[in-house]
Amino acid sequence: MSTVLITGAARGLGLDFTKQYAAKGWKVLACARKPDALKGIAGDVHHYPLEVTDYGAVKALAAKLADEPIDVLICNAGVGGEGGADAQTLGTLRPDVWRTVFEVNTLAPLMMAEAFADHVARSSQRKLIAISSTLGSIANNTGGRYFYRASKTALNMEWSCLAKDLESKGVICVALHPGWVQTDMGGPTATLTIEQSVPAMVKVIDGLKPSDNGRFLQYDGAELPW
Template sequence: MPQTWMITGANRGIGLALTIELVRRGEHVIAAARDPWGGALSEIAAAHVGAVTPLELDVTSDASVAAAKTALAGRPIDVLLNNAGIYGSRERQSAFDMDFDGWREVFEVNVYAPLRIAQAFLPNVEASTGRKIATISSRMGSIGGNPSGNIAYRSSKAAVNMAMVAFGNAVKDSAISVLLFHPGWVQTDMGGGGADIAPSESASGLIRTIDASGMAQTNSFRTWKGETIPW
């Protein structure tokens, strides 16, 4: 019996790689994106009708999330995966020069949206047997990792870790596991061509680790390979 995974930002990068890997092994994917009808995602959806449900979703928009919630009402989601994210200004997020409007935007996508998505689709996860909510954070959000630079991005990932752990504690009694991941340094538009690993390697590692996770791992912060990261 195929599982249903919902992935935000499924049109490129790690989200697209997750979609490809999951469809390859026979799962159903709700592939959410601001534009799910163009590019590689539309080709995958056309090649796997029934297995891929393209869903228009801007994770920062209450109206867009409400419309998606209505469209998915009553459909169980085994794994809800918050993947959409942005990095913010490449030049202006240092200790001495911050683009504050850009910082707010980074928080909209990387912090507020994962909680908004978790709240909106909680009934779908509750209706499933998988009962997992995973969020792609980043090792750059580790305060214990002695951070410097990239303050907007780093603080957003530290904040989403806190938000999702608090959410995880709130849904513990419903046996829903809440998981936080660093996906590796991945060759995507965000990670750049010089990054360590291909999106497919990150995606298959994440899927393997999520498969092996349950309530014993709730509120953990780990790499795509399952190694614990200090908060």
């Protein structure tokens, strides 16, 4: 049986990732601050309360799951920042919001990767996935959203580093953009539904090969510029 660990698993993209992998017959290690929303999901779903910025708790969970090979680790938990895009323009910038966005979107995924890299390396599939965003693309930058854009650009750099540092262990590290999705963060006018985005991402993850290590991909598998 294959195993997936998902952060931010109780809502939005993470909740649908949990449902999709459970329906495929995978063992799902579903991590969330409040995992109550996961209790009704059919399948081999294991619930773990986890605040991804509590790095002691991250290490403790990694130790608890020390004997668990993890085929796919999906670092999905993320925030847009208090006040949304309007609070991330020149003249409105708040350092406290910047710190929160970077803590959740950039530092926490790296600490998850560090804690669980060996679990992934011991598995059959060996896939380490960061849910990133095309807003982190420097080549496609249109300005604004300073904190969110910068947090995802930094996340992409981390995954590029991981791709090099874990290559000898056969780990496939990929940054994946879900598209503009109708979630609490994406809003109701986004171009994709969760039901369109997540199954497409699962298909991309299923198809990843060692040659894909270090790539930045869209939900449909298209290459994105750094």
